Amino acid sequence: MPTKHYNGLVLDLRRIIPGLVCLCLILFPLLGCDLSVTVNGTSGTSPVNSSQLNVWNKVAPGVEVRYEDWKNPGGDHDTVTIMRFDLRTLKLSVGYQPAQPLFMHEWMQQQRAIAIINGGYFDQQDNATALVVSNGKVFGESYTGFGGMLSVDTHGKVSLRSLSQQPFDPSKEQLQQATQSLPMLVLGGKRTQFSADASQPRRSVVAMDRQGRLLFIVSPNQVFSLDQLADQLASSDLSIDAALNLDGGASTGLYANAGNSHVAIDSLVKLPIVIIIKAK
Numbered sequence: 001m002p003t004k005h006y007n008g009l010v011l012d013l014r015r016i017i018p019g020l021v022c023l024c025l026i027l028f029p030l031l032g033c034d035l036s037v038t039v040n041g042t043s044g045t046s047p048v049n050s051s052q053l054n055v056w057n058k059v060a061p062g063v064e065v066r067y068e069d070w071k072n073p074g075g076d077h078d079t080v081t082i083m084r085f086d087l088r089t090l091k092l093s094v095g096y097q098p099a100q101p102l103f104m105h106e107w108m109q110q111q112r113a114i115a116i117i118n119g120g121y122f123d124q125q126d127n128a129t130a131l132v133v134s135n136g137k138v139f140g141e142s143y144t145g146f147g148g149m150l151s152v153d154t155h156g157k158v159s160l161r162s163l164s165q166q167p168f169d170p171s172k173e174q175l176q177q178a179t180q181s182l183p184m185l186v187l188g189g190k191r192t193q194f195s196a197d198a199s200q201p202r203r204s205v206v207a208m209d210r211q212g213r214l215l216f217i218v219s220p221n222q223v224f225s226l227d228q229l230a231d232q233l234a235s236s237d238l239s240i241d242a243a244l245n246l247d248g249g250a251s252t253g254l255y256a257n258a259g260n261s262h263v264a265i266d267s268l269v270k271l272p273i274v275i276i277i278k279a280k
Contacts (some may be wrong), residue, residue: 025260040050062085063277065081065082065261067080067081070219072228077223083215084215085115085215086213087213087214090277092158093134093276094135101270101272103266103270104116105266106270107271113276113278114278118204118275120182121182123154127139128273130181131143133177138175143163143182146182147164148161149163149178152176158208160206163180181244181245182245183196183245184243185226186233186234186265189240200228204247204248204252205217205246206246208241209241218265251271
């Protein structure tokens with residue numbers, strides 16, 4: 001099988017059409033308690049002032065939002081949006097609609113969620129390239145020997161794990177929700193090693209911190225390679241225990257509507273897979 005690329009990751013897998021387009025993204029200005037932001041799609045400019053960066057803002061029960069200015073070794077930088085969720089008060093699910101993929105804003109309208117981020121990879125027919133479990137229904141087959149999985153078991157326990165370290169065993173595990181992607185960027189608080197090229201598409205990440213909280217992380221501009229992103233995550237003060245790269249490029253999207261916080265980073269293509277956060 002020929003070599004394929006998953007937004008910069010080199011693997012012998014089915015072909016994924018990468019996101020090749022980066023357009024201007026529009027969010028609302030940050031005013032008072034209304035935690036919104038305008039992203040102009042240009043590297044090297046920050047859409048929020050320095051006093052608004054690196055500060056956690058609690059916007060709803062169990063929901064925090066933070067903006068950080070991350071810089072790559074070449075000097076280009078991007079304002080990264082980070083959302084942190086307390087899973088004791090929130091629930092996670094996976095939406096999967098290969099027959100009716102939607103743009104991120106359409107998913108948000110349909111689900112009326114607190115937050116939604118794009119999920120794992122899919123092919124030209126909008127079918128997932130790996131295992132997906134949505135509300136107890138199982139689709140596709142698990143990656144074997146590589147990649148990672150975000151999952152919720154039948155007891156409501158959320159986990160984020162490496163599939164090479166902990167392979168999925170359908171005979172022993174019953175999952176209610178799951179999406180798989182690649183590569184794992186951080187494990188045990190340390191960056192992982194993987195083979196990737198130097199491409200710099202838009203990036204999206206799901207992570208768990210050492211306190212058991214879930215994080216959505218999005219870099220909406222074309223600034224970071226996978227290696228640079230893994231370095232940034234591992235060296236950050238986010239207390240990340242595990243982090244999984246999601247389907248970036250044109251698939252990257254993050255929407256949130258929590259209290260007075262409104263995040264609107266739309267995908268540039270329709271998505272069959274999303275990760276959803278709602279109140280319990």
